[in-house]
Amino acid sequence: MSSPPRLPHLLGLEGLDAPRIEELLERSRLFLPAAVGHAPPPGHHAHRMVANLFFEDSTRTRSSFARAAMLLGAKVVDLLESGSSASKGETLLDTALNLQAMGFDALVVRTAASGGPHLLAAHLRKPIVSAGDGRHEHPTQGLLDLLTLQKALNSLQGRVVAIVGDIANSRVARSDIHGLTALGADVVLVGPPTLVPAALRSIADGPGRVWIEHDLDRVLGEVDALITLRVQMERAAGTGLAGDFRAMYGLNTFRAGRMKPHAVIMHPGPMNRGQEIESLVADDPTRSVILQQVTHGVAVRMAVLDALLAS
């Protein structure tokens, strides 16, 4: 099988076909031993420099992009909104053009604005990697979720994955939907009608199917994996919903006990323990793969940076 043409940027999983996604996942699997410190860091991108532009808060994504770049041998400069000239009114594009003019080799970008990384990709010569843009996509989270699911379930073909919670405001859900359906998994979106708009049913091209269910208890026994999401309060979602949301969609031990024996539980973080997920479920070593997701994130980000820096 010939490998797909070079990837210029990674802005989303929408539009990436199965061979492209599989190629990135295969590259991630090769990097996994180094990501967890069980193999020497490859270090072959020494002399490369990556700018990490995080104009929205982050714990896992920012630190794992930094670790990934450093394991590849690259140096990393972190730029946050406060402390950069963004706080003086400089636009994202001007900031990025300045970093390109300094000679950075790639820009990892998180913005509150959906489409921010696309804007930069249209104007810059250097590779742009989206680290999450507004409510739109979070492609490396999507890839690390796919890697985690493949490790837990092997092939994703014909598997059923539930994504539960604030789908409307979740960039993770969008990337997961595109990635999962491209690899042949079916996706059921679960949440209240206000947080699961009907239009989401038709956002992906397949071959996997997408459908919507408002009653979590009806799908629990049918799924091979369940990805639970927090309500995105910073996007003004779910005001006044907390108690009802927990009762209707919170993942507790009773609900987890009704899932198939092999089914796994995932969360992209940050978790609101006691809200969308109970601690006993989040920390259950037999079902929860939440920390494996985090580990896989380093390998996936190594794979993405490696692919983009290779040119």
Ligand code: ASP
């Ligand atoms: N960390 C993920 C994101 O940046 C999920 C979340 O914040 O709920 O989208």
